[in-house]
Amino acid sequence: MKNILEINNVTKFYKNSVKALENVNLNIKEGEIFALLGPNGAGKSTLINSICGIVNFNTGTIKINNMDIVKNYRTTRKITGIVPQELNLESFETVWNNVNYSRGLFGKKTDHNYIEKLLKQLSLWDKKDNKIKELSGGMKRRVLIAKALSHQPKLLFLDEPTASVDVELRKDMWDVVKKLNKDGVTIILTTHYIEEAEELSDRVAVINDGKIILVDEKDKLIKKLGEKTIKIELFESVEKINGNLSKYNFTLDQTNKIISHTYNLNSNTTDITELLNDVKKDGYKIKDINTEQSSLEEIFIKLIQENNNELVRN
Amino acid sequence: MNWYGIKAIYIHEMERFRRTLFQSLASPIITTSLYFVVFGSAIGSRITEIDGINYGSYIVPGMIMLTILTQSISNASFAFYFPRFTNTIYEILAAPLSSFEIVLGFVGAAASKSLIIGCVIILTANFFVDVRIDHPLLMMFFLILTSITFALFGFIIGMYAEGFEGLQIIPILIITPLVFLGGSFYSINMLPEFWQKISLLNPVLYLISGFRYSFYEVSDVSLLTSTLTILTILIGCIIFITYTFSKGYRIKD
Numbered sequence: 155m156k157n158i159l160e161i162n163n164v165t166k167f168y169k170n171s172v173k174a175l176e177n178v179n180l181n182i183k184e185g186e187i188f189a190l191l192g193p194n195g196a197g198k199s200t201l202i203n204s205i206c207g208i209v210n211f212n213t214g215t216i217k218i219n220n221m222d223i224v225k226n227y228r229t230t231r232k233i234t235g236i237v238p239q240e241l242n243l244e245s246f247e248t249v250w251n252n253v254n255y256s257r258g259l260f261g262k263k264t265d266h267n268y269i270e271k272l273l274k275q276l277s278l279w280d281k282k283d284n285k286i287k288e289l290s291g292g293m294k295r296r297v298l299i300a301k302a303l304s305h306q307p308k309l310l311f312l313d314e315p316t317a318s319v320d321v322e323l324r325k326d327m328w329d330v331v332k333k334l335n336k337d338g339v340t341i342i343l344t345t346h347y348i349e350e351a352e353e354l355s356d357r358v359a360v361i362n363d364g365k366i367i368l369v370d371e372k373d374k375l376i377k378k379l380g381e382k383t384i385k386i387e388l389f390e391s392v393e394k395i396n397g398n399l400s401k402y403n404f405t406l407d408q409t410n411k412i413i414s415h416t417y418n419l420n421s422n423t424t425d426i427t428e429l430l431n432d433v434k435k436d437g438y439k440i441k442d443i444n445t446e447q448s449s450l451e452e453i454f455i456k457l458i459q460e461n462n463n464e465l466v467r468n
Numbered sequence: 469m470n471w472y473g474i475k476a477i478y479i480h481e482m483e484r485f486r487r488t489l490f491q492s493l494a495s496p497i498i499t500t501s502l503y504f505v506v507f508g509s510a511i512g513s514r515i516t517e518i519d520g521i522n523y524g525s526y527i528v529p530g531m532i533m534l535t536i537l538t539q540s541i542s543n544a545s546f547a548f549y550f551p552r553f554t555n556t557i558y559e560i561l562a563a564p565l566s567s568f569e570i571v572l573g574f575v576g577a578a579a580s581k582s583l584i585i586g587c588v589i590i591l592t593a594n595f596f597v598d599v600r601i602d603h604p605l606l607m608m609f610f611l612i613l614t615s616i617t618f619a620l621f622g623f624i625i626g627m628y629a630e631g632f633e634g635l636q637i638i639p640i641l642i643i644t645p646l647v648f649l650g651g652s653f654y655s656i657n658m659l660p661e662f663w664q665k666i667s668l669l670n671p672v673l674y675l676i677s678g679f680r681y682s683f684y685e686v687s688d689v690s691l692l693t694s695t696l697t698i699l700t701i702l703i704g705c706i707i708f709i710t711y712t713f714s715k716g717y718r719i720k721d
């Protein structure tokens with residue numbers, strides 16, 4: 155499959171000499187969903203904004219469909235759409251005017267039929283005459299997507315598309331993204347949610363401190379990241395670890411009543427059943443159980459720290 | 469040229485003007501009427517004529533110029549600062565629009581609003597005094613050129629302003645005093661010689677003088693000097709905006 159986006163040695167300094175991107179190299183294949191992951195301030199938004207022309211980068215080249223985005227900005231921007239992280243909308247404008255305005259900006263003739271179809275697809279049609287200030291956060295997010303799609307782009311950037319969105323709406327958004335991709339739109343998204351990257355992406359890149367430190371297929375990466383923690387709350391505190399529980403490598407909280415045990419989801423077997431049986435065998439009564447999965451950001455920070463430590467050691 | 473893009477910005481801005489039509493028009497109409505009451509009646513009873521023109525009629529071009537300058541600046545500065553403030557500017561920057569096209573959309577809309585308001589003031593003035601326009605084409609030339617030039621100036625303010633208060637500083641502290649001291653309500657020939665010379669350093673004097681010539685064929689300075697002055701300011705604004713956009717300063721940091 156051919157590359158729709160090619161980023162070569164891109165570096166970006168902000169005016170206070172802060173280096174936001176350092177020699178970034180990345181190729182995106184046409185038709186894929188690509189997740190760009192990394193902690194806050196890693197350079198995800200700066201990279202997206204550089205590709206879309208919202209900020210100027212200092213060195214390197216970016217090509218869309220083999221065309222330089224600086225020299226051929228008219229052609230490349232016509233096929234590019236962006237949904238920003240923040241809900242940046244004009245509060246006093248109607249949904250209809252907002253979306254038609256975006257289409258015009260991108261040099262497309264008014265097409266009320268297409269905009270109607272788009273708003274229906276995003277469940278916004280009955281809100282078309284509402285002012286933005288009257289909409290919920292989730293609806294505003296949909297308006298941003300409608301604006302980005304108003305000129306029928308081939309390459310769509312979604313910067314944290316489901317940030318501050320409830321679970322139900324997040325699933326709806328995923329359906330929208332999958333449908334768009336099925337219709338031939340290449341999608342690049344940034345996210346903090348492991349489920350989102352798992353659910354949507356074909357490939358994943360990790361960016362830290364302005365550098366791409368890892369590009370891999372999603373399935374391979376998830377094997378490296380699938381850690382989960384089970385927390386078992388007991389009625390009585392654990393005074394001394396002996397008996398059956400001594401074979402586990404778990405931690406206790408300050409009250410000695412909550413056992414935290416970390417396991418890998420991707421291994422063929424987990425020892426959770428055995429652990430629960432041993433808790434019972436040692437005479438403890440279980441009050442509550444819950445599981446926690448590290449956010450992708452936390453996992454990546456860990457990966458990044460390991461990466462940094464390795465560099466220092468070498 | 470991305471004509472659809474320019475049209476989108478223009479219509480978007482004119483739509484804002486339509487939504488606030490009452491405030492946009494009521495303010496200049498009331499202000500103009502007050503000027504006629506205060507200057508026309510109070511001062512006009514003492515100064516009956518200047519250069520053979522009734523005082524009330526004499527101050528009409530100055531009043532129009534005062535409104536055009538302040539409206540052009542405030543419309544354009546607000547129009548460009550507002551998307552910066554709300555961060556909606558991202559889609560203008562991401563769109564296939566050149567700097568020239570972005571400026572054309574915003575400045576075109578701001579200048580259009582000023583022209584509409586300028587025409588409303590001329591109509592309002594007719595209720596109070598006789599307004600004669602000896603050279604309508606020249607009058608339109610000055611009106612349009614001044615609207616565009618000061619809309620460009622307002623656009624620069626919109627690019628550099630750090631907050632809403634920043635939009636007001638130059639219009640209030642510089643433009644309004646320059647207009648008042650630029651012969652809006654008097655002829656500089658009425659001033660002592662020293663102040664006449666000082667007044668010649670005020671660029672707004674040349675705009676008002678040229679504009680007044682198109683109405684009554686009277687002026688403080690030559691028509692050619694007035695035309696060259698406005699063209700110089702226009703070219704200066706264009707060069708400044710082109711340079712700022714090319715560097716991306718304050719827009720594409």
